[in-house]
């Protein structure tokens with residue numbers, strides 16, 4: 001269903017939420033975030049914000065349900081690969097890489113083990129929330145492995161005897177260290193990105209998106 005107003009999906013709560021809201025504010029979009037609302041209307045522009053879990057944002061764009069979305073490239077790529085495997089629509093346009101949400105998806109192993117390269121992961125069980133990105137990467141390296149799918153507490157899996165290694169998001173490495181693990185292989189570098197659905201847009205929406213992009217450019221440049 002197409003609406004007159006531009007629909008933008010952003011994370012409701014979590015690591016991207018605050019910076020998304022801040023970016024929109026700096027772009028001059030007037031929004032008052034309050035309570036448990038799923039949709040909030042901008043006061044001064046024809047923009048509606050959808051506040052959702054980040055996991056849902058790539059699908060909302062790929063199904064054409066919302067016009068724009070802000071999402072970590074890690075989540076975007078994981079959903080894209082998953083949808084390709086299920087023969088579901090998996091396309092989007094990348095409008096801009098943003099200047100927040102930086103992290104990397106890495107394989108980590110027991111800190112006392114040696115690591116000589118991906119071949120050391122052959123036959124191992126790896127706990128992760130990103131089975132598709134991991135498989136894509138290790139398939140290309142000719143490594144066969146099994147996964148242990150976990151959506152939380154991935155870093156405790158080796159100690160709990162559930163897996164030999166993990167593949168999880170890392171920013172400082174403190175969580176790995178606290179769990180007796182060390183980063184062995186970076187498989188994906190990620191930042192937050194602004195993406196757009198495929199398909200037709202009314203002319204006024206095209207112009208609004210262009211105006212937003214120009215402002216985002218200005219906001220990011222001003223910080224550099």
Ligand code: ATP
Pocket residue numbers: 011012013014015016052053054055071072073074075101102103169170171172190191192
């Ligand atoms: P939701 O409740 O919306 O599903 P979540 O728990 O899946 O949230 P967050 O932990 O809020 O997700 O992380 C959202 C995104 O922030 C990640 O997918 C990633 O792109 C980015 N990010 C940046 N730094 C980190 C980090 N150190 N650990 C995890 N994610 C990070």
Ligand code: ZN
Pocket residue numbers: 053054055
């Ligand atoms: Zn999530």
